Amino acid sequence: MHALPEPERHVVATAWAFRYRVELDAALRFARLGERLETLAAPEALVSLARRATSDEQRHAALCEELALAYGHLALPEPPAAVAEVAPVGLPLRQQVLYELVAACCITETESAAVLTTLNAADTEPRVRQVLHDLLRDEVAHSRLGWAYLAREHDAGEVAWLGRHIPFMLAGSISPTLFASGTPAEESPVLQRHGVLPHAHKRATFVRTLEEVVLPGLERFGVATAPARQWLAQRQTAPA
Structure with a gap:
C-alpha cells in the first residue's frame, strides 16, 4: 500500500x-x-436471502478487519454478542x-451500495479494489431484500404508516457528523485511493442517493416521504 501522511492514515x-x-x-x-x-412464513427466497446476507456480512467483517489492521488500527472491538432492536417498542412482529x-x-x-459504487470507480490500491468489489456485489443483493419485502407488504396491505418513521431510520443510518464540516484530513482526495470517500463527497453521495433512489423508491410503494424530505432540508440548512 502507498504511504499515507499520518492524519490521512488514521482516517x-x-x-x-x-x-x-x-x-x-x-x-x-x-x-x-x-x-x-x-x-x-415469508417466501423461502426471502428467508434464503437473509441467511445468505448473514454469511456475506461475516465475510465482509473479516475483509474490513484485514484492511483496518493493514492501515495501522491497533484495537479492533470485540465481536458483539447481540444487536440492538431498531423498530419502535410495541409494533407487531x-x-x-x-x-x-x-x-x-x-x-x-442502498446508501452503502452507492458509496461503494463511487469508490469502485476510483483509482484504488489493488487489495482495496478487490475488497470494495466484493462488498459492492453483496450490498446490492442485501438492498434488494428490503425492496422485495416492502413490495410484498405493499401488495398485502398498508405500509403508509412507515412514512413518519423514515426520519428516524435516516438519522440512525448516518454518522452524527455527516452534515458538519470535515477536518482537512477527512477531506483529503487521497482517501479515495484507500477506500474512503472524502467527507463532503460522502455527504453529497448520501444526499443524491436519498433524493434519486431511496425516496422515489419509497413513494412508489405508497410510503409518504414528506417527513424525510423535511428532515433532510433541516440538516442541509443547519449551521456546520
Missing part, C-alpha cells in the same frame, strides 16, 4: 475499523431477520420486521 484505518463493526452488527441483524421472516428491513436494506444498504 482510513478508523473508517475500515468502523466498517468492521458495522458488518458484524449486520451479520447478527440478518440472522435475526432470517428467523423472523421464517416465523412470518410483522411491522417490526418491515421496519427493520426498510431501515437496514432500503436505506442503509
Whole structure:
C-alpha cells in the first residue's frame, strides 16, 4: 500500500475499523431477520436471502478487519454478542420486521451500495479494489431484500404508516457528523485511493442517493416521504 501522511492514515484505518463493526452488527441483524421472516412464513427466497446476507456480512467483517489492521488500527472491538432492536417498542412482529428491513436494506444498504459504487470507480490500491468489489456485489443483493419485502407488504396491505418513521431510520443510518464540516484530513482526495470517500463527497453521495433512489423508491410503494424530505432540508440548512 502507498504511504499515507499520518492524519490521512488514521482516517482510513478508523473508517475500515468502523466498517468492521458495522458488518458484524449486520451479520447478527440478518440472522435475526432470517428467523423472523421464517416465523412470518415469508417466501423461502426471502428467508434464503437473509441467511445468505448473514454469511456475506461475516465475510465482509473479516475483509474490513484485514484492511483496518493493514492501515495501522491497533484495537479492533470485540465481536458483539447481540444487536440492538431498531423498530419502535410495541409494533407487531410483522411491522417490526418491515421496519427493520426498510431501515437496514432500503436505506442503509442502498446508501452503502452507492458509496461503494463511487469508490469502485476510483483509482484504488489493488487489495482495496478487490475488497470494495466484493462488498459492492453483496450490498446490492442485501438492498434488494428490503425492496422485495416492502413490495410484498405493499401488495398485502398498508405500509403508509412507515412514512413518519423514515426520519428516524435516516438519522440512525448516518454518522452524527455527516452534515458538519470535515477536518482537512477527512477531506483529503487521497482517501479515495484507500477506500474512503472524502467527507463532503460522502455527504453529497448520501444526499443524491436519498433524493434519486431511496425516496422515489419509497413513494412508489405508497410510503409518504414528506417527513424525510423535511428532515433532510433541516440538516442541509443547519449551521456546520
